[in-house]
Amino acid sequence: LNRGVGFTMSLPKITTAYYPESDGRPMGETDEHRIAMVRNIELLSNHYRGQKVYVSGDLLLYYLQGNPKKFVVPDAFIAKGLNQRKRRIYRLWVEQVVPQLVIETTSRKTKKKDMVEKPELYARLGVDEYFLHDPTSDYLDPPLQGYRLKDGQYERIIAEPTGGLYSEQLDLELRITEDELNFFRRGTSDRLLTNLEMVEFETAARQREAEARQREAEGRQREAEARQRAEAEAERLRAELAKYKRASGNGKDSPS
Numbered sequence: 001l002n003r004g005v006g007f008t009m010s011l012p013k014i015t016t017a018y019y020p021e022s023d024g025r026p027m028g029e030t031d032e033h034r035i036a037m038v039r040n041i042e043l044l045s046n047h048y049r050g051q052k053v054y055v056s057g058d059l060l061l062y063y064l065q066g067n068p069k070k071f072v073v074p075d076a077f078i079a080k081g082l083n084q085r086k087r088r089i090y091r092l093w094v095e096q097v098v099p100q101l102v103i104e105t106t107s108r109k110t111k112k113k114d115m116v117e118k119p120e121l122y123a124r125l126g127v128d129e130y131f132l133h134d135p136t137s138d139y140l141d142p143p144l145q146g147y148r149l150k151d152g153q154y155e156r157i158i159a160e161p162t163g164g165l166y167s168e169q170l171d172l173e174l175r176i177t178e179d180e181l182n183f184f185r186r187g188t189s190d191r192l193l194t195n196l197e198m199v200e201f202e203t204a205a206r207q208r209e210a211e212a213r214q215r216e217a218e219g220r221q222r223e224a225e226a227r228q229r230a231e232a233e234a235e236r237l238r239a240e241l242a243k244y245k246r247a248s249g250n251g252k253d254s255p256s
Helices: 031-047 111-125 195-247
Strands: 053-056 076-080 101-105 129-133 144-150 153-156 165-167 172-177 180-184
Touching (some): 031 053, 031 076, 031 101, 111 129, 129 165, 129 172, 144 172
Antiparallel strands (some): 076 101, 129 144, 144 153, 165 172, 172 180
C-alpha cells in the first residue's frame, strides 16, 4: 500500500469474500448534513478535474482483505494518483492508495464516531489529514477542526490569521463563511465554486464581455458619427469660403 500498515501481510489471498456496496444507512442524518457532504465532494471534484486524483464520499472503504466487516464510510475523501472514475466500493488492497485526506460532516449521531473511532482508524491506516465540520455548529466547538498525522498520531492544525485551517494535501484553506464550509487559496478571498456558481460566474462573465463589446461598438459608432459631423462641418466651411471668394472678386486676389 501507498501508506499505512500492511493489511494483507499475514493473510492468504482470498477471492471469494463478498463486499457489499451499501451499509444500509442513510447518507446524511438531515438534509443539511447531506447537502454539506455533497457540496464538499462537488467542490473538490471541480478542483481536481482533469487531474489524476480520485474524489469521492459516502463510499464503503474496505481496509482488510477477506473481511467484509472491516470498512469505514468517509463523508468525503481524496486519493491522489488514482484516475477519477466511477467506483462502487473502495478496496485498499486493490487501489493500493490510502486516501490522503478525509472530511467528516458531524451530526448528533456521528459525533462520537467522528471524534474517537474514525480518527483512530484513519491514523492507523495512514490518512495524512482529517477534518471535521459541524454544519449546524451544535456538536463541535469550534465547528471546523483539522488534524495532521505526525508519527502515527493526529496533531491539531493551528488556525491561520484568516481563521481558516490550511490543508497541505489540498494546498487550500478551509474556512466557514456564510454558514458553509468553503475552500480558499491560502490567505486570499479566492474560493472554489460549485457547479451552479461556476455557471453563474461564466454567465456573468459572458454578460460583462457582451456589454464591453456593446460599449466598444457604441464608442466606434460615436467616433464615426463625430468624424461625419466634422467632415460635414469642414465641407460647409469650404463652401462658405468659396462663396465668399466669389462674392469678393470671382475668387481673384484684389490689386495691391
